[in-house]
Each structure stands twice: as C-alpha cells, then as structure tokens.
Amino acid sequence: MQYEGVLSKMETELGAPIQYYLTFENSFLNVNQALNKHLEISFQGYQCLNCSKKKKIFRQGFCYDCFYSSPAVGDWIMRPELSTAHLGIADRDLDYEARVQLTPHVVYLALSSDVKVGVTRKTQVPTRWIDQGACQAVSIVEVPNRYLAGITEVALKNHFVDKTNWRKMLQNDVLDLDMLTEKARVFEFLPEEVKQYFNADLDEHFVMNYPVLHYPKKVTGLNLDKTPNFAGKLVGIKGQYLIFEDGTVFNVRSFEGYVVGMNII
Template sequence: MHYKGVLRKMQTELGRPIQYYMLFEDNYLNVNQVLNKEITLNFIKFQCLNCGKDLPIFRQGFCKSCFFETPSAGDWIMRPELSTAHLGKEDRDLDYEKKVQLQPHIVYLANSSNIKVGVTRKSQVPTRWIDQGAHEAIEIVEVPNRYLAGITEVALKDHIGDKTNWRKMLTNDVDDEDLVSWRNKLKAYIPAEANEYFIEHNQETHLEFPVLEYPKKVKSLNLTKTPNYKGVLMGIKGQYLMFQDNTVFNVRGSEGYYVSLGIN
C-alpha cells in the first residue's frame, strides 16, 4: 500500500484503544491496522497548509509569511489569555476570532508525563488530551470564552506545570495521579471571574493508546535531516509514531511536509 500527500495532525477516535487516522487528499489510513508492519516514509517537498506553496515550514504547518498573517496562528492560540474577541477587538480577523474564541472552553488537568494544566475548546475534548498523550485527564472549569480560560490557566500555572516532557511520555515513564484531589486543591487559585464555572462533580477520563512496545530511549526523526526512513511501527501515542529501533516521529510537528508513505 502506498499513500502520498501533505501531513496533517492525525485524526483520532475515542476507543480502547484509541483509533488513529492519517488523512490524505484522496485516501486515508487507519494507522492502528499497520502496527507491527514496516513503514517507509519519504519527504518530497513542503506544502504550506495556508498558501499551498513549496516553501520551508516555519511553524504549525505554515511558511513564515503565512504564520505571521493567517488568523489561525495568532498569538492567542498559544496564549489564550491574549484573546480579545469578547471585547470586539481584532487581532488579525475578528470574524474568525469570534468564531473560535467565543465558544465554551475547558481548563483541564492532564497527566502525560506529569500533571499539567491546559486549555481547549469544549468541542476538542477528549481530542486535545489524546494529542498530548495523556493517559488520564479531568476538566476543572468550563467557561464561555477563551479569555476566561486563559486567565484561569495563567493563575493555575503558578501552582502546577503547563508543559509535557515528551520523552517521558513516549517511554511511558509515567505515574497515575489522583486528579480529582488535584482539581479540588487548585479550586482556591481560580480567578474570581471564573470561580462560578468550577466543575464540582466529575471523574477522571482514562485513555488507552495503541502501543505494542514502548521505546527505551527515544531518537526523533526530522525529515529535513533524514528525508528517507524505514522502520517497523510499534505504537502510536499523542501525535507520535513509535518504531522498533526507538525512532519516534511527530506527525503534528511535521505538518506541511508532503510525503510518500509505504506499508510493506
């Protein structure tokens, strides 16, 4: 089987285990079905997810020019506390920003390598947790816009981390935590504006990833440095493919790369 197209983050479907799909222009691949098979991955060219041009990818699948122009790469994406659509203030495109920012958002705790706080649109639960490789997660507050979620995250970051150690996550060097207890402890630090949105009675969500064998020590595949790769797929976690030789490949981190993918 051979596939060809531009890489985008894998689509997921909640299950035991989670199902992963790579979508191409004319076809798709259920990645779970090729576990324990040899995969070949060949980099052909760049294809910016916004303009479609063969230009080096700068960040988030965009060439440098598009990254600084497209509304879907505004600073408020990574820093939701900078959201201004609730004030009617435009960053790059107010209609787009209203559409994304003025909808229910969740502040959550997720445990991928350690407990971290994060923000996502309600419609992205549990997709966001899956993308981060979290084996357990819980919602803390549900607020009506991105700004309130952002200022809540900032307040909680003083008391708990907001980063994932991706190497620990991929080697499964993780511990289970009592996220209900953590949620209750952090309630005292929620800003007054978001206090009424605290979620009092909910339980952890547990996630199961399709992994036959975890790598012992990870080495990351960069297609610009190694444009041709072959390896046996042993697992999928977060947005990473994990291979028998301890190589890991971040599909989402390689968005905008046009590749050919073969299954032997």
C-alpha cells in the first residue's frame, strides 16, 4: 500500500488502544494497521501548512515568512502567560487570538515520564495528552481564558517539569505515581486569582493505552533532512512518534510540512 502527501500531526481517537491516522489530500492511513509491517518513508519536498507554497519548512510546518506573520504561531502559543486578548490587545491578529485565547482552558498534570504541568484548550482534551505520550493525566483547573491558564502553569513550573522527556517516554520509563494524589497537593501553589477554579472533588482521571508491541531500550531520532529514505519494521506508536524495531523513532509532528511517500510492505 502506497501513500503520498504533506505530513501533519497524526489525528487520534481515544480507545484501547488509541487509534492513529495520517491524513493526506486524497487518502488517509490508519497507522495501527501498519504495526508489525515494514514501512518505507521517503522525503520528496516541502509544502508550507499555511500558504501551501513549496518553500523550505522553518518551524511547526510553516515556512519562514508564515512563521513570523501568522497568528497561529505567535509567542503566546508556547507561552500562554503572554496572552493579551482578554485585555483587547492584539499580538498579530486580535480576531484570531480572541477566538483561541478567550475560550475555556485546562491546566493539567500529565505522566509521560515525570509529572509534567501543561496547558490546553478544553476542546483538546484528551488529544493534547495523547500527543505528548502521557500514560495518565488529570485536570487541575478549568479557567475562562488562556492568560489565567498561563500564569497558573508558570506558578506550577516551580514544582513540576514542563517538558516531556521524549526518550524516557518512548522507552516507557515512567514513574509509578497516584495522579489524584499529585493533584491534591497543588492547591497551595496556585495563583490567588485562580484558586476559585480548583475543584478538589473532580476526580477526572484519564488513562491512555498506546498501540506498542514492545518498547525500545535505546532510541535514535529519524531526521528526514539527513536521512531522506528510511525503511523499518513498525512496532509501536506513542505520542506523535512512530517506533521501529531497531530503535529508530520518527516524530511526525517535527516534520509537518514535509512531503513524503510511504509504502507499507
């Protein structure tokens, strides 16, 4: 089976196990069906996810010009505490920023290797946790805008990590913790204006089951710029990574905007 198109992050569906899909212009692939089969990946070019021009990808699937002009990749995306739409102040495009920033956001704890604090729009639960390869996750607070979520995350960074250790996550080197107990101890660390949104009685606890046949002991990232053609036996999918039998791992999200050919043997 052969597929060709522009890479974008895999779409997911919560299940036991989680289902993964690669969507191309004229086709889609349920990646779970490629498990235990040989998968060939070949790099064929670039196509910006924003302007669709065949320009070299700079970051996050965007060419250089789009990365520095599109409101979809403003600094407030990675640093929610920089959000200003609640003040009526634009970064790049106030209409766009208001639609995204002025919606309910969740601050959460996720267990992917260590316990990580993070922020996501409520509509992205549990997608955000799946994309990070979290085994478990709990919501801490639900707030009405991205700014409040951002300052909460900043406060909790003093007590929890805010980055996923991708190597440990892919090796399934995960701490054994009770996430509801972890949640219970965060109240005193919350900013005063956020404490009203904490619900100690909300025992919402997500557990994720990934389609992995076996985890590697060592991992090596596949870089299409350095290795434009790769073939290997697919043994797992976790986060936004494809895991191969030889320990090679491919982060689909890191290569958004790359045009590839895929062949399942």
